[in-house]
Amino acid sequence: MADVVQPDSNSLQIPGENASTPSSPATARSECSIMPLTPSPSPRVEVRPKMACPFSVVVAIDFGTTSSGYAFSFTQDSEAIHMMKRWEGGDPGVANQKSPTCLLLTPEVRFHSFGFAARDFYHDLDPEEARHWLYFDKFKMKIHSTSDLTMETELEAVNGRRVRAIEVFAHALHFFREHALKEVKDQSSSVLEGEEIRWVITVPAVWRQPAKQFMREAAYLAGLVSPDCPEQLLIALEPEAASIYCRKLRLHQVIDLSVQPLTNGFDLDGSRPFDSSFRQAREQLRRSRHSRTFLVESGTGELWSELQTGDRYVVADCGGGTVDLTVHQIEQPQGTLKELYKASGGPYGAVGVDLAFEAMLCQIFGEDFIQSFKAKRPAAWVDLTIAFEARKRTASPGRANALNISLPFSFIDYYKRHRGQSVEAALRRSNMNIVKWSSQGMLRLTQEAMNELFQPTIINIVKHIEELMAKPEVRGVRFLFLVGGFAESPMLQRAVQKALGRTCRIIIPHDVGLTILKGAVLFGLDPTVVRVRRCPLTYGVGVLNRFVEGRHPRDKLLVKDGREWCTDILDRFVSVDQSVALGEAVRRSYTPARLGQRKIIINIYCSATDDVTYISDPGVRKCGTITLDLPEPLPPAGAAARGGGGGGGGGPERREIRATMQFGDTEIKVTAVDIMSGRSVRASIDFLSN
Numbered sequence: 001m002a003d004v005v006q007p008d009s010n011s012l013q014i015p016g017e018n019a020s021t022p023s024s025p026a027t028a029r030s031e032c033s034i035m036p037l038t039p040s041p042s043p044r045v046e047v048r049p050k051m052a053c054p055f056s057v058v059v060a061i062d063f064g065t066t067s068s069g070y071a072f073s074f075t076q077d078s079e080a081i082h083m084m085k086r087w088e089g090g091d092p093g094v095a096n097q098k099s100p101t102c103l104l105l106t107p108e109v110r111f112h113s114f115g116f117a118a119r120d121f122y123h124d125l126d127p128e129e130a131r132h133w134l135y136f137d138k139f140k141m142k143i144h145s146t147s148d149l150t151m152e153t154e155l156e157a158v159n160g161r162r163v164r165a166i167e168v169f170a171h172a173l174h175f176f177r178e179h180a181l182k183e184v185k186d187q188s189s190s191v192l193e194g195e196e197i198r199w200v201i202t203v204p205a206v207w208r209q210p211a212k213q214f215m216r217e218a219a220y221l222a223g224l225v226s227p228d229c230p231e232q233l234l235i236a237l238e239p240e241a242a243s244i245y246c247r248k249l250r251l252h253q254v255i256d257l258s259v260q261p262l263t264n265g266f267d268l269d270g271s272r273p274f275d276s277s278f279r280q281a282r283e284q285l286r287r288s289r290h291s292r293t294f295l296v297e298s299g300t301g302e303l304w305s306e307l308q309t310g311d312r313y314v315v316a317d318c319g320g321g322t323v324d325l326t327v328h329q330i331e332q333p334q335g336t337l338k339e340l341y342k343a344s345g346g347p348y349g350a351v352g353v354d355l356a357f358e359a360m361l362c363q364i365f366g367e368d369f370i371q372s373f374k375a376k377r378p379a380a381w382v383d384l385t386i387a388f389e390a391r392k393r394t395a396s397p398g399r400a401n402a403l404n405i406s407l408p409f410s411f412i413d414y415y416k417r418h419r420g421q422s423v424e425a426a427l428r429r430s431n432m433n434i435v436k437w438s439s440q441g442m443l444r445l446t447q448e449a450m451n452e453l454f455q456p457t458i459i460n461i462v463k464h465i466e467e468l469m470a471k472p473e474v475r476g477v478r479f480l481f482l483v484g485g486f487a488e489s490p491m492l493q494r495a496v497q498k499a500l501g502r503t504c505r506i507i508i509p510h511d512v513g514l515t516i517l518k519g520a521v522l523f524g525l526d527p528t529v530v531r532v533r534r535c536p537l538t539y540g541v542g543v544l545n546r547f548v549e550g551r552h553p554r555d556k557l558l559v560k561d562g563r564e565w566c567t568d569i570l571d572r573f574v575s576v577d578q579s580v581a582l583g584e585a586v587r588r589s590y591t592p593a594r595l596g597q598r599k600i601i602i603n604i605y606c607s608a609t610d611d612v613t614y615i616s617d618p619g620v621r622k623c624g625t626i627t628l629d630l631p632e633p634l635p636p637a638g639a640a641a642r643g644g645g646g647g648g649g650g651g652p653e654r655r656e657i658r659a660t661m662q663f664g665d666t667e668i669k670v671t672a673v674d675i676m677s678g679r680s681v682r683a684s685i686d687f688l689s690n
Contacts, residue, residue: 056196058524062517065321069098102137114175130379141321149210158378173222200524205237205324205343210687239317239326241519242483257506313479318486321349342534350486352457364430380410396490402444483515537606540572542615568614575610580664600628624687
């Protein structure tokens, strides 16, 4: 059992599970067998951020909910961003520079295919055989919605079988690794070694630390980089990557929705639907895509005449699963970015429209039937969702005619056998007048039906943007960039334009679906471009402070060697929405509680608010641990003569371990050093083991 070191200051680390504590009116929470040498929060130390390591190439993977892709750039020619090869297969009329995020595993749970290949192979399987294959799509949302994410979290395939989520993500990342490496090597004039490649993976800004660490662990498992070289992998925040790219756009590379006045969804002259100019621009973009190389001009001031140093703008990343909002200001003189308000958002992506369509089918045909059909005919269900996805893209507010959704023959046949009547009879019985039946075997969704499917998700998005724009830190922002796959939807464009077009300029890049991917490459080339970020949460550790009668509650009292201590006090590292510069550090010093101790474990707590005092307050939760692996201490000069060592005695030669935590990056990082010997201490931070 470890002994608790007698404190010599007003602040003491709470003892750990293996520490022996005296009996007292309060039971100390498990923390770690250490005490801090620093009695109060030490001042943050400005650390100059490291410049980008000498990698030869940067490969970015935009891992989306509905579609994914990769791009790369050689550092010797960093103005050229090379897009991934066009994919075989895909939907007619869709530029397939990204692949659907779907994975197919064999019945033996081995990798088979990803993207269009997975979708098409699964479609062609015999219905009985398909029930044994494991098909995953839109699985990224599970990571966002799981509150207790761990390495053992499971995902459910379409057929109901479960697989560890980390393996599913690793399979997908390994697929991109193989394709990207082949393409990079084909275009490289020299032989590239693995350590010459920097990888970047995008994640939503609203993801918390466990989800970010999960993606990093999946990348290690996929073989992108080794855990021994963590700096080879960067986690990029999706709206931040989009912002990095958007700040470099020229006027001819964007659509400005604010200059298109609306009258009931039409231009003022009534001659064409509101979204026609965007469609014309999209056609122009398609015609220009003969080359997969895009030039990104350097510099800031001369690039987009409307966006200048000092300007503030909002980026709304409207993706398949989430909507992420970030607010940036371009700083002088280098044109770096400063985050003005903490990233916000939620699960308001295009998947919400898909879920509304499924709910509509349940209302018409019965939830029990839909669940049975999904279980018994999983491949046919996937076909139905693909058919809806293709038609969903064409929905627009000015459309007069209905949208036709093809029902698979197996759906029509299964319903007749399951219910004893036709799907047409089911439609009549449901009294849902906004959905009609076509004799060609199609559901005809009227404009009113499409509005019903889109509106709940769009209302959430607009409301969230409006709430952000009303914040004091954001008020007066002149520009709103809409990016992400869902930003291509004329339904969303019109709603945002109608709500916000008079207060700010609404800008959509021509290559709206590739904005994040290109920005992620730019981030990998220069990770210091975002100089200041805002903390999404309050982080700290639990400590003991001197007990003050009347200020501290009696149930927090701990008596040790005749001295009174207050337990469970939250020692803040950073506060929610606090500005933290890149490289800015928080330092704490700790000493082992006993001689020969080889590990220090510190529990980290977080809260969505700053109005907390104790780690037991409502809303405060344990979110991770810092582990310091202690090497054998080196005996100081004259230690034998003094009869002391570098261990955990109570004298002045107590061993000091100084931990440095950085909160200004996209991930929280920790390093540590043994002050007496000057040697680095192996330090790690874990958010997945709770």
